[in-house]
Amino acid sequence: MARKGCWTLRRSKPSLPRGGALRLSDYPGDAVHVVCDKCERRGLYSKDRLIVRYGAEIGLPDLLNRIAADCPRVVNLLGNDLCGAHYPELLV
Numbered sequence: 353m354a355r356k357g358c359w360t361l362r363r364s365k366p367s368l369p370r371g372g373a374l375r376l377s378d379y380p381g382d383a384v385h386v387v388c389d390k391c392e393r394r395g396l397y398s399k400d401r402l403i404v405r406y407g408a409e410i411g412l413p414d415l416l417n418r419i420a421a422d423c424p425r426v427v428n429l430l431g432n433d434l435c436g437a438h439y440p441e442l443l444v
């Protein structure tokens with residue numbers, strides 16, 4: 353058996369959250385509330401529709417990145433005034 357490196361130390365983008373990360377299916381209620389303070393944007397998204405689109409297993413941080421993907425500040429990777437999108441009801 354060939355061993356290639358050490359898998360346990362490999363750091364890659366997690367596709368599935370582990371530990372403390374909540375998933376979309378864990379979000380309380382039927383509507384997902386997203387607020388961006390810096391862009392002064394607010395969004396209410398149907399949880400059912402989000403599940404259809406992204407799957408119930410998607411992590412909430414990952415989902416937030418996708419929801420906020422059209423935020424103008426997300427694109428500005430070189431700046432330090434990045435998008436402040438978050439879930440106000442989850443305090444994360």
Ligand SMILES: [Zn+2]
Nearest residue numbers: 388391423435
């Ligand atoms: Zn934003």
